[in-house]
Amino acid sequence: MPETVEQEIVRRLTEAFAPTELVVNNDSARHHGHSGDDGSGESHFSVAIESAAFAGMPRLQRQRAVNAALGDLPGQRVHALAIRARAPGEAR
Structure with missing residues (x-):
């Protein structure tokens, strides 16, 4: 079975x-019928990531x-990706 976009x-x-x-x-379900909705159910994502790799980066x-x-x-x-990236210890 192929990977989903989320995976x-x-x-x-x-x-x-x-x-x-x-x-x-x-x-994606919140954007059904809107621009960029390709009907796949995998077109709009949000990501919250915490990593030491982001320390000191703007x-x-x-x-x-x-x-x-x-x-x-x-x-x-x-189609759309919201990103919240932070280093450990930073406010959420």
Whole structure:
């Protein structure tokens, strides 16, 4: 059975950042019928990730690092991705 998009997001982010916390939510049902809804049920996601790799990085650099780790998913198979990335000890 092939990986779901959600499973692929979890795998790629785990491999790239060894997170101490990772929550991936599939928000696609909330966007059913809206722009970017491809009917797959896997088009809109939100990610909350905590990793020591983000220590000292500004927010934009963290966002870019997450997008880079996800490769072709954003823009190809994922229409919308909300990212909250923080280092351990930072406020949630």
